[in-house]
Amino acid sequence: MIPLEYYLILSAFLFVTGVTGVITRRNAIVVFMSIELMLNAANLTFVAYSSFFGDVVGQLFVFFVMAVAAAEVAIGLAIIIALFRNKETINIDEINILKW
């Protein structure tokens, strides 16, 4: 039996990796993937706690998060495509006409 802490540390590490990805990558799609990584880190925490407590609610929550994440992908990609059609770039640092 692997202790709970191992899962938690792994998920925290994944979460930080995700945050770092969001802040450092230029491509909007990669940034978006990093956000998914953050969500999955949270999911892992949920599942770990859930199995540790022997309580099913945590795993239930994970299903909701996954469903929502799927919806988010659909919307996110649609927004990115719409932008690409007009601007022909998805580098976030070039998308800055709204400022100050």
Place this chain on the structure above:
Amino acid sequence: MTDYIYLAVLFPLIGFLINGLFGSKIKNEKITGGIGTAMVGLSFLVVLFSFIETLGLPADKRSRIVEWFTWLEAGGLKAAAAYQVDQLSLVMSLVVTGVGFLIHIYSIGYMHGDKAFWRFFAYLNLFIFAMMNLVLADNFVLLFLGWEGVGLCSYLLIGFWYDRKFDKGTVADASKKAFIVNRIGDFGFLVAMFFIFSYFHSLNFSEVLPLVANSELKPWVFEAIALFMFLGATGKSAQIPLYVWLPDAMAGPTPVSALIHAATMVTAGVYLVARTGIIFAMAPTAMMVVAIVGLCTAFFAATVGLVQNDIKKVLAYSTVSQLGYMFLALGVGAFSSGIFHVMTHAFFKALLFLGAGSVIHGMHEQQDIQHYGGLKKYMPKTYITFMIATIAIAGIPPFAGFFSKDEILWMSYANGGLFFWIIGAVTSLMTAFYMFRLTSLTFEGKERFDKHHVHPHESPNVMVIPLMILAGLSIVGGWVGLPKVFVGESGNWLDSWLAPIFKDATRKIAHGGFHSHFEEYLLMTLTVIGAVASIMLARHIYIKRPQIAKDVAESFKGMYKTLYNKYFVDEFYQKTIIDPLVGLSDKFLFRFTDAKLIDGAVNGTAKVVSFFSAHLRKFQTGVAQFYAAVMMITIVGALFWIILSF
């Protein structure tokens, strides 16, 4: 009638609603003006009957609270639309509605033919409504509602002729300045209110004020409350350092200057300090500040008034100066003298402004007294009434101004000291001088206007009759407060009428010093002789030898320039407060954090800015990512803080 005192508040509101909603449809000046005036007249009658009724009651039953409806109540805080009818609020509301009524009548003539005649009356009615709430309120919240309401009306009315030029800017600038300066004062008032609530858990006068006298709280609490409240009063009542808006407020129509910026609204600060007198009595330092600020303002504004050439500007500075007297009175603990001066000042200053309006009306909007002269034969009624007001403000017995001003000067000597008296007396001499300078240049001497184009004429009766009534009041108005040295302790009717309101505060201050009658007679005689001498001097210079004035101005050029430009205070504020504040927003927060950090465009306006932005450019991986980085940094910082505080 006291039970129905809310009618006095309601009538002007009805007038506002009728004129505001349907005024533009009615289009008939007689109807709109008539409604506006009648509503204020009705309101005056209600107050008058209530006053007569209260007169008949024994002294300890005169203070009553008339609850209209509960306005808001939440968690121990209750603010009702309840009106405190007592000696103080009755005097104030008589002045507000009485003088207000006369000025409404006058306005029918003055505003005749204006394209927004109905709007003017709607605003005036709204003003009376707000002002009545202010003086009658039985709690700070309702008082604040009135306080803001009169500020809003003042703003709207100063900017009434918004498309005209004024001074170096526009009328709009003047109204904006008034509003913004007043908000600085409001900040002080609100802070004081929150202090009171946090220490007394109530904002009702009848609950807070009785607690103050026997309170165990630390003195600094009262000092803080009093000083913040006084900050509010300096904004509304145009005292140093926030007086700058009042001279500019003259951009509004003259009846507005008379009603709002001379007779009523500007005295709201005096009323506030008097109403909360007990708090000030507990705060000796704050009292000292009030007295000194009042004295300085009185003196300072009088010196500026000596050289101004715009008829309304002279009167504006004179108003600032007279308000200074009122605060001097409050500061030395002579609360009833302060209110007395509020009353007499309302009569003669409203008269002066209305008279000035009549002159301006007759001179085709010319306001520069250098282009007047010899007007008395063209407008005799205006001349006589204006003269009466001038004598009243100069402090010549038995006119109204003499009694109130003399009482203040005497109290400042008795409670403050010789220094206070000397400055106060010198100010009063200057007042006599510049007021007679004004009348001499306007009504007497050579006619300095172009007779081919300007045809001075007397104003219509609808304007002259209010002048006459106010002239009568300027003569007899002071007789309600005859000096005690003449008539004995109980002979001063106003003082004994107001005494129950201020008894706690007066007891707290209680000055033990004994002063002989001889001293009082001596000082009184000195001021009167001085005033007469100044008047003679002013008449001599400005009627017979105008050359002297020019010579003096020539030989003291620097000083003349300083006075003429009002000590350059406006310029000083512009440089030290307004520019840096705009600069801070523009250069630092707007351009630096937003433009520099995010956009990465290093314009290098200042070395520091470029230094920081050069280092912070590392964040510039992209716009949205910078936002995310800020979020993350905040969260990390907060997490550290959480972990450390465990």
Place this chain on the structure above:
Amino acid sequence: MDFNLSDITGYLPLVILAAVVLISLVIEMYIKSAPKILPWLTVISFLGLSYQSLLTIGKPGSFFNNMLATGGHVNIFWFLFNFGGAVVALITIDYLKKTEIYHGEYYILLQSSVLGMMLIAGAKDLIMVFVGLELMSLTFYILAGFARKRLFSNEAALKYFLLGAFATGFIVYGLALIYGSSQTLNIDKLYEHFTFESKNIVGIIGLFLFFAGFAFKIASVPFHMWVPDVYQGAPTSTTALMSTVGKAAAFSALIIVVSPAFGKEKATEILTPLVATFATLSMVYGSITAIMQTDIKRMLAYSSIVHAGYMLIGLAAGNKEGIDGVIFYLIAYSFMNLGAFGLISVLEGKEEKNLAISDYTGLGSKYPVLAGLLALFMFSLTGIPPFAAFFGKYYVFMAAIRADLLWLAIVGIAASAISLYFYLRVVVVMYFGKDESKFEVTSSNPALTGIIVSALLVILMGVLPGSIIDLIAKF
């Protein structure tokens, strides 16, 4: 399982709104005259639901194994969302036509977002909070990018989406930690199990991450940076929705989940300074930065940040008065901003024309009614009595004073003194500006109706704040 069909009256509004969403989808697909039907169906159902919410306000209930609650504050929020939604729909009708971005989905998304908000406000379980939040946020992302041919709108949508999803990541992780520290996702049980005194650092961190995620949604400094860009870039009717009822929904989550933590000793000690700091930063930064703005939507975005700061004061106070004050403030703020954005949408021309404050020069003489209404909303936003926001501020400041946070109230007053400057500038430009306005306004009766209703509510709340706060405080 206690599933009782008679309970349905409590959560009926949710069922009806979900049904309306589905019906609207069908109408949009199969009926030719959908552009005429959909807007009015939306308005009518919103109005009906807001009425229904008020009717059942006094009937508390909890459903689905204590997942959802109704009655009291929940119904007040439901009323706010639906009524606000109705005003937004009224504003939208002519706006979509004018800017040539009409698609029937706009109304369907509008309905869905309100459904999400209602779920948040009624939540008794963190799962419901999450689902409601995502339903609302995802529709907002689409609505922000609804003008898909316009670069402004695209960019606003992308920024909002990426940052919003980023914030959601923090919320979910926070929820995971809360779950780990208390073994439950039910909000009532959560606080029974939540022992703050012991080493429950995980729980506090989770709660803070949750708070931070929602601080993003309510636009509090330093999580505010998306706000000016998105508010400016999104279609004005969307901005009206996001900045008002959207913010109210996020606040309702904070009220439900975070506010019970105040009063527990360790949590108060740690959270109060943090919340107070964010409130201070929002008020000061927002009001100073707003001074230099030239675009009116951007100026109102900064104003929205300042108002978030005021409302956080009520939350930081952590007492009942504070919460009541925040709810009052939210209602007041929502209708002020709905009115203001509604007017902006009416005045706006094609392709982002007429959005600079200087474009409003001389509006006062040309369109006195529109200018008068805008002036009213500006005065109200400033916090001048007797308009609604004054009492909102008053209640939260009073609550702060009771909680010994006098300094916070003083900062708030100082900020509102500064904020006077940028609100008043709009009024000054409209009334005291020299030249005549250059543009023509195509009048819109539905939008004007919505705006006037908002104005009446703002005045009503200013004149009779007592009875409204009484209603809120009763629960």
